[in-house]
Amino acid sequence: xxxxxxxxxxxxxxxxxxxxxxxxxxxxxxxxxxxxxxxxxxxxxxxxxxxxxxxxxxxxxxxxxxxxxxxxxxxxxxxxxxxxxxxxxxxxxxxxxxxxxxxxxxxxxxxxxxxxxxxxxxxxxxxxxxxxxxxxxxxxxxxxxxxxxxxxxxxxxxxxxxxxxxxxxxxxxxxxxxxxxxxxxxxxxxxxxxxxxxxxxxxxxxxxxxxxxxxxxxxxxxxxxxxxxxxxxxxxxxxxxxxxxxxxxxxxxxxxxxxx
Amino acid sequence: xxxxxxxxxxxxxxxxxxxxxxxxxxxxxxxxxxxxxxxxxxxxxxxxxxxxxxxxxxxxxxxxx
Numbered sequence: 001x002x003x004x005x006x007x008x009x010x011x012x013x014x015x016x017x018x019x020x021x022x023x024x025x026x027x028x029x030x031x032x033x034x035x036x037x038x039x040x041x042x043x044x045x046x047x048x049x050x051x052x053x054x055x056x057x058x059x060x061x062x063x064x065x066x067x068x069x070x071x072x073x074x075x076x077x078x079x080x081x082x083x084x085x086x087x088x089x090x091x092x093x094x095x096x097x098x099x100x101x102x103x104x105x106x107x108x109x110x111x112x113x114x115x116x117x118x119x120x121x122x123x124x125x126x127x128x129x130x131x132x133x134x135x136x137x138x139x140x141x142x143x144x145x146x147x148x149x150x151x152x153x154x155x156x157x158x159x160x161x162x163x164x165x166x167x168x169x170x171x172x173x174x175x176x177x178x179x180x181x182x183x184x185x186x187x188x189x190x191x192x193x194x195x196x197x198x199x200x201x202x203x204x205x206x207x208x209x210x211x212x213x214x215x216x217x218x219x220x221x222x223x224x225x226x227x228x229x230x231x232x233x234x235x236x237x238x239x240x241x242x243x244x245x246x247x248x249x250x251x252x253x254x255x256x257x258x259x260x
Numbered sequence: 261x262x263x264x265x266x267x268x269x270x271x272x273x274x275x276x277x278x279x280x281x282x283x284x285x286x287x288x289x290x291x292x293x294x295x296x297x298x299x300x301x302x303x304x305x306x307x308x309x310x311x312x313x314x315x316x317x318x319x320x321x322x323x324x325x
Contacts, residue, residue, distance in 0.1 A: 019325030029323065044324025045292060047266045047317060050284065058289040059321055074324055084294075088319060091299030092292030159325065186325075208325035 003232065005204050007181055008097075008129040008150040010068075012039045015198065016228045017070070017183065018221070019208025022160075026062040028217050033067065036211065036221035040068040042099055044075070045089050070131065072099035077112075079119035086123055098123060099153070100132040109159040113140050117147070124148035133185055136170035138177060145179045152178070153185035153206065156197065160209045162189025165196055175201040191220075191227030198231025199239060263314040278305040284318065292319040 004011040018038045023029035033041055043059060063069065071089040076082035079102060086098040100123065102115040116132050117140065123130045129150045134140055136154035144152050154171055157163035164187065165171065175182050181203035188194050194205045207224055214220035254260075262269055265284070272280050277300055281291050293300040294317040300308050310316075 020323040021325040023323065026323075042325055043321040045319050046322045047319050048284070048286070048291070050266065050268075056322075059323055060290045069321065071321060072324055084297075088292050088294050088299045088317070089321075091294075091301050092319075093290065093302040094292070094321060206325075 001236075003236070005181060007131075012204075013037075014039050014225070014228075015204040015232055016194070016225055017041070017185075017204055017206040018211060019206065020059060020063075021208050022212035023217065026057060026059060029059075029212070030062040032211055032217040032221040033063065035218045035225070037225045038067065040070050042070045042072050042206070042208070043094075044072055045085050045094075046075075068097065069095055070097050070099050071095070072133075073101050073119075074103070076102050076119075077104040077115075078102065079115040079122065082115070082119040083122055083126075086128055087126070090128070095129075096127060097129040097131065097150075100130050110135060111155075113137060116140075117143055120144055120149050121147040131183070136167040136174055138170065138173045141174050141178070141182075149180060151181045151183050151203075153183040155186040156184050156193065157187025157189075159186045161187050162210055163187055164189055164193035165200075168196075168200070171197070171202070172200055178203070191223045194224055195227040195231035195234070198228055199234045201235050204228075261310065261312045263310055263312070263316055265316050265318055272310060275309050276306055277308040277310065280310060280316070281305065281318070286318070286320075290321055292321075293317070294319075 005015050014037045016038050017040045018036050019042045020029050071094045073082035073085045082102050090096045102112045103109050104112050111133050120130050120132050131151045133153045141152045157166040183204045184197040184202045185206035188207050189210050197205050211217050211220045277293050296315050
């Protein structure tokens with residue numbers, strides 16, 4: 001079935017977006033990205049440390065050209081920080097797509113909704129394709145859509161926590177009213193979590209830690225790819241309604257041991 | 261001339277952003293540059309001339325989520 005994910009007019013066959021952080025090596029990251037089938041990966045932007053013993057390799061040389069690089073604004077604590085990073089990234093030759101994250105809270109890494117909305121409006125105005133990372137908040141979603149964001153990306157649980165769809169009720173509302181693709185980003189710890197998000201009707205998921213920190217990241221990347229596909233298929237197929245009581249799958253009539 | 265790169269003073273022999281990147285060992289690598297708070301366009305690296313006392317940020321894409 002032809003069922004592409006379309007973000008800002010660009011089609012993606014894969015509904016799994018992956019992060020490049022926390023891998024033991026760029027080689028493993030590259031192999032996991034390939035195994036995941038993803039067509040978009042996030043990267044961060046950081047100052048070069050010229051005092052480091054080794055300058056470090058260029059991550060972009062490990063990523064195939066047909067995979068869209070999605071720079072993030074990690075480290076930004078205000079709208080101004082995020083705008084500065086986005087403009088630096090674009091000027092330097094990264095795509096004008098930006099994963100907008102404004103996070104002043106170090107303990108739970110929860111995004112600041114007010115600064116995120118402010119930055120989103122300014123970046124859209126400046127020509128960026130903006131993919132904001134947010135708390136699941138249906139009202140904030142509407143505001144972000146109004147200012148022209150290309151997706152809205154609510155977290156399932158705190159970044160790197162692997163706890164799964166903890167905020168599922170709010171995410172369900174967001175899926176129901178979404179005007180632009182809804183990407184569940186952060187907190188998914190297992191392929192089953194990703195499948196559950198897709199079954200609900202999320203348009204895509206973004207996964208990093210659960211793949212990078214698995215014992216075998218390449219195998220886990222493959223598992224996530226299948227889970228996302230299975231979840232999407234299940235969404236299209238339509239889940240059965242839940243019932244409180246049992247309902248037999250075999251006929252009640254003609255039971256062998258039961259005298260009629 | 262002396263410029264500041266990522267907060268530290270640095271002597272530069274060349275004149276352009278591209279010269280600076282080469283001197284920093286970043287030739288051929290993906291480098292992002294901001295001068296005095298304004299981003300420099302990649303296409304302009306070879307002709308963008310530095311000035312004494314410029315404050316530069318040199319960044320790059322790195323692994324991240």
